[in-house]
Amino acid sequence: MKKSILQEFFKGFWEVLPPFRLVLGLCPILAVTTLAENGIGMGFATTFVLVFSNIIIASLKNFIPKKVRIASYIVIIATFVVIVELVMKAYFFAISQKLGIFIPLIVVNCIILGRAEAFASKNNIIRSAADGLGIGLGFTMSLFLISSIREILGNGTIFGVGIMWESFEPFGFMVQAPGAFVCLGMILALINLVPKNQ
Amino acid sequence: MKKEYFRMIAMLTVITMVCGFLLAAVKTITQPKIEEQILINVKGPALKKVLNLSSNNPINDRIEVEIDDEIHTVFIGKKENKLWAVAFESKGTGFGGSIGVMIGIDVAKSTLSGIGILTHQETPGLGSRISETGFTDKFKGRTISDIFRVKKDNGIIDAISGATNSSRGVCSAVEKGVALFPKIKLTVLNKLDKKVKIK
Numbered sequence: 001m002k003k004s005i006l007q008e009f010f011k012g013f014w015e016v017l018p019p020f021r022l023v024l025g026l027c028p029i030l031a032v033t034t035l036a037e038n039g040i041g042m043g044f045a046t047t048f049v050l051v052f053s054n055i056i057i058a059s060l061k062n063f064i065p066k067k068v069r070i071a072s073y074i075v076i077i078a079t080f081v082v083i084v085e086l087v088m089k090a091y092f093f094a095i096s097q098k099l100g101i102f103i104p105l106i107v108v109n110c111i112i113l114g115r116a117e118a119f120a121s122k123n124n125i126i127r128s129a130a131d132g133l134g135i136g137l138g139f140t141m142s143l144f145l146i147s148s149i150r151e152i153l154g155n156g157t158i159f160g161v162g163i164m165w166e167s168f169e170p171f172g173f174m175v176q177a178p179g180a181f182v183c184l185g186m187i188l189a190l191i192n193l194v195p196k197n198q
Numbered sequence: 199m200k201k202e203y204f205r206m207i208a209m210l211t212v213i214t215m216v217c218g219f220l221l222a223a224v225k226t227i228t229q230p231k232i233e234e235q236i237l238i239n240v241k242g243p244a245l246k247k248v249l250n251l252s253s254n255n256p257i258n259d260r261i262e263v264e265i266d267d268e269i270h271t272v273f274i275g276k277k278e279n280k281l282w283a284v285a286f287e288s289k290g291t292g293f294g295g296s297i298g299v300m301i302g303i304d305v306a307k308s309t310l311s312g313i314g315i316l317t318h319q320e321t322p323g324l325g326s327r328i329s330e331t332g333f334t335d336k337f338k339g340r341t342i343s344d345i346f347r348v349k350k351d352n353g354i355i356d357a358i359s360g361a362t363n364s365s366r367g368v369c370s371a372v373e374k375g376v377a378l379f380p381k382i383k384l385t386v387l388n389k390l391d392k393k394v395k396i397k
Contacts (some may be wrong), residue, residue, distance in 0.1 A: 064213075065206045072213050079217040083224050090231035093239050 007129045012134030018111050019142060019184070022135075025111040029146060030180040032102050036159050039147030040148065041052025041095040045103060047133065049080045050112050054132035057120040073116045074107070081106045111139065115197045146183055150174045241273075241287075241300065244314030247334075248285050248302025249275035251311070256285060260326045263385040265378060272386055275302070275311075284386055288375030291366030294319035297328070299371040303342060303379055313337045313372060318364070325364030333358055333365070337372060342379055346372040 003011070016022045019029055028046070032038045056076050057064075064072045084101045088096035094102060106112065115135055120128040148158055154174030156164040173179050237257055245256045254273035259274040275283040285302040298316035303309070315329035327333060336355055337346070347353025347371045348362060357365035 061212075063209060065202065065209055067202075068206045068210055071210060075210075075217055077212050079221060082221055086224050086228040086232065090228040090235060093232075093235040097239070 009134040012138035033147035040144035047136025051132040054128040058128035243301040248312035290367040290371030293363040301375040
């Protein structure tokens with residue numbers, strides 16, 4: 001039974017929510033989620049690439065020979081990533097400086113290639129766009145969740161605004177790499193308390 | 199079989215070509231905007247440091263000069279509407295790659311008004327300390343005839359311990375920049391109005 005377009009869109013928010021249900025693309029999550037702002041920036045950059053690579057790959061799926069499909073997908077994905085990088089540098093310079101190397105590294109984010117291979121190469125353009133947008137926004141949401149937890153605990157701020165009580169001592173561990181693993185693991189465990197409905 | 203190979207080659211060629219053209223187009227559109235952003239966000243703070251006594255905004259008062267077939271952007275620092283210093287970029291090679299240095303030179307005294315590191319790929323915590331004021335201040339006030347090399351190479355600059363190659367990179371950038379200065383000064387003075395010349 002095929003899902004409706006709305007279902008394809010909303011599955012990205014829970015059913016296959018990356019990175020908690022779809023445990024892919026962990027590298028950017030661990031690296032950039034020190035500040036809520038970075039998390040959101042990274043999320044939107046990934047969403048843009050995901051939507052457009054899904055659309056292009058879905059529309060070209062009958063023309064791309066099976067044997068060179070991965071190479072073709074990577075070229076298409078890389079193109080959109082460079083577009084994002086240039087546009088971010090031109091219009092959102094501060095955040096592009098903070099994300100640095102992790103913007104070009106979206107090319108090798110498994111979520112994007114995974115959706116291209118598992119979804120866009122088998123479905124039509126509209127469904128692929130809905131899938132890309134849903135997964136992308138779900139990913140943004142997750143990044144925002146992790147990065148805000150880390151920023152609040154590690155810095156005592158959210159979007160750079162102090163919100164904790166005065167005597168709060170920032171928990172510096174949270175903004176360092178081990179904090180990312182711990183935070184990700186905890187949320188993953190909590191979400192796994194709810195069984196996958198299959 | 200042959201037909202399949204042909205199809206694969208043709209399709210990959212078409213995809214890469216279209217992507218290439220698309221990227222070239224996007225690059226052309228965003229290039230001026232990116233340069234403007236770098237000017238404000240990267241060069242701006244460095245300029246503030248090396249032309250700290252200026253009463254004007256050096257970013258607005260920049261001119262392009264051609265020296266030995268190369269275009270250099272020269273930022274003009276003015277005090278009470280008179281030229282007092284110029285700043286321009288120079289490049290050296292450090293440990294991890296190219297180091298971009300903004301060099302400010304006091305025109306009347308022929309001394310360095312300061313240097314600022316624009317870009318580098320040095321090791322964080324070691325070579326990256328070249329951008330700290332503790333290091334860049336060592337260049338401040340030196341005359342342009344000084345030997346801008348690290349002490350190991352018979353120069354006057356104390357290298358950062360553990361980061362000799364990064365320090366060498368900065369020194370070579372300054373050395374190259376200083377060598378360019380006489381020509382830059384001449385061209386700039388010719389281009390500027392008589393009014394703003396050195397007091």
